[in-house]
Amino acid sequence: MEANISTAEQILTTDGIPLKDSLKKTERRNKIKAFLLVFPLLLFIIVTFIVPIFDMLGRSIDDSQINTVYPKTFEEYKKWDKDAEELPPEEVYKAIYYELGEGDKIQIGRALTRMNYSKSGWKSLIKKTQRQIKKDLKAEVVIASYKERLIEINEKWADRTYWYAMTQMLNERTPIYYWNALDRTYDAEMNVVMQSEERRIYIKTWIKTFKVSVYVTFFCLLLGFPVAHLLANLPLRYSNLLMIFVLLPFWTSLLVRTTAWIVMLQQNGVINGVLVWLGVLSDDGRIQMVYNETGTLIAMTQILLPFMILPLYSVMKVIPPSHLRAAANLGAKPFTAFVRVYLPQTVPGMSAGGLLVFVLAIGYFITPELVGGKDGQLIGHWIAYHLKTTLNWGLCAAMGAILLGIMLILYWLYNKIVGIENIKLG
Amino acid sequence: MSKFFKTIMAFAFLSVLPFSASAEVTFVSWGGAYTESQIKAYGDTYSDPDSIIFEPYNGGLGEVRAQVESGNVAWDIVDVLPSEAIIGCDEGLFEDLSDVEWSPAPDGTSMEDDLAASGVTIMPPCCAPQIFWTYVAFYDPDNFPGNWSGAKPTGIADFFDVQNFPGKRGVHTWANAIVEMALVADGVAVTDVYDVLETSEGVDRAFAKLDTIKDHIVHWSAGSKPLELVKSGEVVMSLAYNGRIGAANMSEGENFEYIWEGQVIEQEYICLMNGAPNRDAAIDFMIHASSSESQAEQAKYITYGPMRASGIDIIAAGEPWFHTGVDVLSQMPNTPEKIAISVIGDPTWWADNGSEISERYGAWMGN
Known part of the structure; x- marks a missing residue:
């Protein structure tokens, strides 16, 4: 008898199905149900988050469009020995002549955006040339030398710098946008070289973006820590009231807060006015606090402050006051007790707040745009510019990817140093 | 599936569909x-x-x-x-x-x-x-700085003249129009501006002229800002979209004075x-x-x-x-006599050179 129960299959449910199968079935059904419940959300995340990110990463290295427009030209171009000949050989001119004359107008137009970024002036050069070639082809002009004909159409075809700029576009997959985003470009031999001096803006902006984000995070911590501490330790009826002061600005529109800061900080604004009235400043000596980096720093710190206070507060709230009392009991001075007992327990809150503020700051756009003025613009400004105005989306994508990369590196560093399990939002 | 859930799903799908x-x-x-x-x-x-x-x-x-x-x-x-x-x-x-x-x-x-x-x-x-629409310089005669010794700015050259017209100037944070204005202020005829800009020396010349007022500029980025800047006395003159000035003059009782000469018509x-x-x-x-x-x-x-x-x-x-x-x-902004003293913005030049000039202007502002 006992030997028969050695295997579980023997246990049957009332309708004769082995219990194990029956259980499995219900479990699977539950799993499917659970999956179906989260499926819309999963789909939403895939469509709105995963796909766009990969699309962006793809665009940042993709140069295939222009390669479909000038396949023959590029092929001939690669044969050009730049040491031996000053200008490309006749075959290159011939190839581009026909690719412009017979190519699809819209495809060429799209390629123009890309070409013009590698060298200003391509756009009108190609357009003018294209018009003339079309006329040539219609009139069936006999052409002895395509090189001479193109130079005759526009003398810029004899300008080597245009041809050299073409090296940037020769490959279908290219790191050039990343180099461009770092103030670098290709020279005639496809070596990476610095962009011409007066055009160098991106490295400076990257450093500034990084610097401002670090400062903002630091100041938020400096200002947020005491506030969070106060909130966590006051009796409930006072702390609730104080909490309103933190939350009210948090709920106020970003634009309103940004504009309010302009009113406060401008030269004829509230702060300067009070300082002049107090006699601290002379009327001519009003300080320029907005429309520059200072303005960006001040406004961003205030706007991002709640993101530091709230996680800090929620962590501090649950630190038992008895810990500090115990430390004091054991002979610690208040300062030692604070540093060695209290502070370590707030690290999860500081990390959460710090990471949150930093991530938000590094991609900030509208506030720096409005108060940044001459030198307070962050990298978001240039991403928006190329996205909307020059349509150089490859460059935008590369900048976005770099931002993403910085975040991932920081996250990895953070995990190494503090440990991601130490993060706490509440 | 509960009715509630079905409703939610229906809404979710509807919101995904593009409006027909x-x-x-x-x-x-x-x-x-x-x-x-x-x-x-x-x-x-x-x-x-x-x-x-x-x-x-x-x-x-x-x-x-x-x-x-x-x-x-x-x-x-x-x-x-x-x-x-x-x-x-x-x-x-x-x-x-x-x-x-x-x-x-x-x-x-x-x-x-x-x-x-x-x-x-x-x-x-x-x-x-x-x-x-134009980028045009303007000032507020009711708020006239005493150190202009009674003189009125009449052309874009006065906008660039911080000796005779001391005080801050409001300028936008992007390169359009200001490059052209710098050249006109430097003595280039309004019709020759883009010929000069066609060469890199011309662009350098514009930026050299901009250097002369660099320390006197307050940069704005929102179209309503220049009016506030001038009204509050933060700057003594500013560039602005002419329509904003017109609206203030015609509907809000302001009395702003335009400096038409050297404006850039877009x-x-x-x-x-x-x-x-x-x-x-x-x-x-x-x-x-x-x-x-x-x-x-x-x-x-x-x-x-x-x-x-x-x-x-x-x-x-x-x-x-x-x-x-x-x-x-x-x-x-575009009566015939004003057109004669204005730069007609050349969008072809900007489509060609926009990104390079914008990057350069950005670098110039930050330096």
């Missing part, structure tokens, strides 16, 4: 007082006013390209800057309208000649003309989206919106000038033209 195209033409523009003037001047005067839906957008071609590339075009007509009209047309984001018969001026002048009379020789083939176009859902109706509306009468009509509500020269004639004949019953021509 209706028979109404969607006209996308900058919003605010500008769109308001378009609604009154073009929409309300159209044969079927209810068929036009006006929507605001933030400018730029980003959204336009996203719609065309995804094949999900929701807009019909977009109001864009001239260099964007060119880029959008080149890229096939807008549809080529070379074959459309635009409405002639009252005296029969073709639209092309009408535009040429205003100084615009190249019209983007995908677009219809709208208004002239064009504005309405373009047809490639793949517009209501293409034919949209073209019909564009013909109406670009007619001399409609363009003149717009000047009743905002002080941006009609691009068609005949539009100015209609206004001149009909003064007082503004809807409040006052004269408007003195506030208009």
Whole structure:
């Protein structure tokens, strides 16, 4: 008898199905149900988050469009020995002549955006040339030398710098946008070289973006820590009231807060006015606090402050006051007790707040745009510019990817140093 | 599945679906007082006013390209800057309208000649003309700085002259127009500006001139800002969009003084989206919106000038033209005598050199 129960299959449910199968079935059904419940959300995340990110990463290295427009030209171009000949050989001119004359107008137009970024002036050069070639082809002009004909159409075809700029576009997959985003470009031999001096803006902006984000995070911590501490330790009826002061600005529109800061900080604004009235400043000596980096720093710190206070507060709230009392009991001075007992327990809150503020700051756009003025613009400004105005989306994508990369590196560093399990939002 | 859950799902799906195209033409523009003037001047005067839906957008071609590339075009007509009209047309984001018969001026002048009379020789083939708007310097005579010793700034050279006209200047944070103005202030004739800019020495010259006022500039980025800057005395002069100054003068009782000499006249176009859902109706509306009468009509509500020269004639004949019953021509940036002392912005040059100059200007500002 006992030997028969050695295997579980023997246990049957009332309708004769082995219990194990029956259980499995219900479990699977539950799993499917659970999956179906989260499926819309999963789909939403895939469509709105995963796909766009990969699309962006793809665009940042993709140069295939222009390669479909000038396949023959590029092929001939690669044969050009730049040491031996000053200008490309006749075959290159011939190839581009026909690719412009017979190519699809819209495809060429799209390629123009890309070409013009590698060298200003391509756009009108190609357009003018294209018009003339079309006329040539219609009139069936006999052409002895395509090189001479193109130079005759526009003398810029004899300008080597245009041809050299073409090296940037020769490959279908290219790191050039990343180099461009770092103030670098290709020279005639496809070596990476610095962009011409007066055009160098991106490295400076990257450093500034990084610097401002670090400062903002630091100041938020400096200002947020005491506030969070106060909130966590006051009796409930006072702390609730104080909490309103933190939350009210948090709920106020970003634009309103940004504009309010302009009113406060401008030269004829509230702060300067009070300082002049107090006699601290002379009327001519009003300080320029907005429309520059200072303005960006001040406004961003205030706007991002709640993101530091709230996680800090929620962590501090649950630190038992008895810990500090115990430390004091054991002979610690208040300062030692604070540093060695209290502070370590707030690290999860500081990390959460710090990471949150930093991530938000590094991609900030509208506030720096409005108060940044001459030198307070962050990298978001240039991403928006190329996205909307020059349509150089490859460059935008590369900048976005770099931002993403910085975040991932920081996250990895953070995990190494503090440990991601130490993060706490509440 | 509970009823509640089903409802949620239904809503979720509905919100994902794009709104289906209706028979109404969607006209996308900058919003605010500008769109308001378009609604009154073009929409309300159209044969079927209810068929036009006006929507605001933030400018730029980003959204336009996203719609065309995804094949999900929701807009019909977009109001864009001239260099964007060119880029959008080149890229096939807008549809080529070379074959459309635009409405002639009252005296029969073709639209092309009408535009040429205003100084615009190249019209983007995908677009219809709208208004002239300008970057113009202005100051507040009621708030006159004592250290100008009674002299009034009369030209853009005075804007760049911090010796005789000390004080801060408001300038926008992007390169358009200020580069041209620097050259005019440096003595280049208004018609030669782009020839000079064609060479790299010319660009260097403009930036060298900009260097002379660098420490006296307050940079603004929102169009309403320069008026506040001048009004509050934060700056003594500023560049601004002329329509903003006009609105303050005509509707808010301000008394701002323009410095017309050396202003940069910019064009504005309405373009047809490639793949517009209501293409034919949209073209019909564009013909109406670009007619001399409609363009003149717009000047009743905002002080941006009609691009068609005949539009100015209609206004001149009909003064007082503004809807409040006052004269408007003195506030208009493109009367013939003002055009003679203004730079006509060249969108082709900007489409060619825009990114390089913008990067350089950004680097210059930050240094």
